[in-house]
Amino acid sequence: MIFDIEPNSEILFGEGASLRTGKRVQELGCKKVLCITDVGIKKVGILDKIVENLENAGLKVVKFTGVLPDPPDYRIEECAEIAREEEVDGVIGLGGGSSMDTAKCVNILLSNPSPITQYFGPGEGLKKETPLILIPTTAGTGSEVSIVAVVTNTENHRKGGCIGPQWMADLAIVDPELTLGLPPGITAFTGMDAFSHAAEAITSGQANPMGELQAKEAISLITKSLPVAVEDGSNLEARKDLSLAATLAGIAGIKDSMVHFGHSLAHTIGSLYHDIPHGIACALVIPEVIRNDAKAVPEKVKVIGKAMGLKFDDDLSPEEIGDRVGDTIKALNKRVGIPTAREAGIKKSDLGKIAEIAYQDETAIFAPLKLSYSDALEIMERIYEG
Numbered sequence: 403m404i405f406d407i408e409p410n411s412e413i414l415f416g417e418g419a420s421l422r423t424g425k426r427v428q429e430l431g432c433k434k435v436l437c438i439t440d441v442g443i444k445k446v447g448i449l450d451k452i453v454e455n456l457e458n459a460g461l462k463v464v465k466f467t468g469v470l471p472d473p474p475d476y477r478i479e480e481c482a483e484i485a486r487e488e489e490v491d492g493v494i495g496l497g498g499g500s501s502m503d504t505a506k507c508v509n510i511l512l513s514n515p516s517p518i519t520q521y522f523g524p525g526e527g528l529k530k531e532t533p534l535i536l537i538p539t540t541a542g543t544g545s546e547v548s549i550v551a552v553v554t555n556t557e558n559h560r561k562g563g564c565i566g567p568q569w570m571a572d573l574a575i576v577d578p579e580l581t582l583g584l585p586p587g588i589t590a591f592t593g594m595d596a597f598s599h600a601a602e603a604i605t606s607g608q609a610n611p612m613g614e615l616q617a618k619e620a621i622s623l624i625t626k627s628l629p630v631a632v633e634d635g636s637n638l639e640a641r642k643d644l645s646l647a648a649t650l651a652g653i654a655g656i657k658d659s660m661v662h663f664g665h666s667l668a669h670t671i672g673s674l675y676h677d678i679p680h681g682i683a684c685a686l687v688i689p690e691v692i693r694n695d696a697k698a699v700p701e702k703v704k705v706i707g708k709a710m711g712l713k714f715d716d717d718l719s720p721e722e723i724g725d726r727v728g729d730t731i732k733a734l735n736k737r738v739g740i741p742t743a744r745e746a747g748i749k750k751s752d753l754g755k756i757a758e759i760a761y762q763d764e765t766a767i768f769a770p771l772k773l774s775y776s777d778a779l780e781i782m783e784r785i786y787e788g
């Protein structure tokens with residue numbers, strides 16, 4: 403097997419790492435930066451702490467707190483306009499996936515013309531002239547180490563992925579202390595987003611041994627520490643495990659091996675139901691996607707199960723392996739309080755529409771087996787039946 407490991411973003415990891423933000427941003431040559439976040443991060447005081455740290459290092463800071471979930475194109479353009487007017491020489495994304503993806507796009511628009519929607523798909527020939535620094539405040543999306551930014555095109559209401567090395571951070575600062583205040587629900591579903599990145603990386607058609615190592619560790623850490631952090635958000639050891647898991651799963655799932663049909667379904671659910679967060683959509687679909695993957699790659703599905711602590715007899719059929727692992731992931735969902743598909747608001751009448759869009763989604767090409775519309779519908783029906 404020949405596989406290619408592309409360079410990672412530089413990652414500064416550990417509790418208190420965000421206290422080095424100012425110094426590290428200054429070392430990247432920045433003098434005036436745009437710090438992009440949402441109102442929630444401002445409200446809990448994390449924005450002020452980071453801005454103070456940057457200013458103490460002698461940097462000028464422009465703040466933008468208008469990030470919206472599933473970042474819409476128009477909001478990215480508004481933010482990019484501010485970046486150009488203020489002539490910033492660096493961009494910081496602080497928050498969850500939406501803040502980091504908005505920052506990725508704004509940074510690209512500092513070196514390339516608008517609109518952002520023209521950059522959906524692989525980013526050939528794009529310039530990147532200003533450093534991008536990403537600081538996650540959740541443990542799940544992996545955007546800080548990925549080569550992807552997901553944007554909503556508000557003309558056709560479709561989400562699109564901008565993909566390529568230009569969308570990577572120059573520096574990711576992963577500080578588990580920033581996640582200590584996350585409520586149980588967000589902790590649970592962002593953790594299951596990371597779990598999906600890892601599980602899909604292991605079963606991906608583009609899987610490789612390095613990604614498998616990272617993803618196995620991420621699954622073990624999430625299985626052990628997600629229930630702990632959901633129960634007691636102030637448990638720093640559990641938070642450290644989850645931040646590390648999200649980083650490992652992000653590298654494996656959204657940079658090297660790539661996620662597949664779980665994310666095809668989750669993107670589709672997210673675009674049809676705006677009030678279902680990405681992590682909940684991932685959590686809902688991943689047990690059935692992995693159960694189905696066992697038809698093609700049972701040994702890989704066993705790897706996921708073993709990382710969750712399962713033991714397997716040698717004579718199990720692929721179907722039995724899929725059932726054991728799928729049921730174990732479902733039990734983890736239940737334990738951390740993920741709602742069922744019905745509780746999340748998915749309508750039975752939409753199952754066909756979800757299947758129809760998802761099986762043609764661009765991420766489906768990485769699935770370990772080719773899925774038809776009827777395969778996708780069968781998976782959605784199982785998800786709905788819970």
Ligand SMILES: [Fe+2]
Binds near residue numbers: 596665
């Ligand atoms: Fe994801």
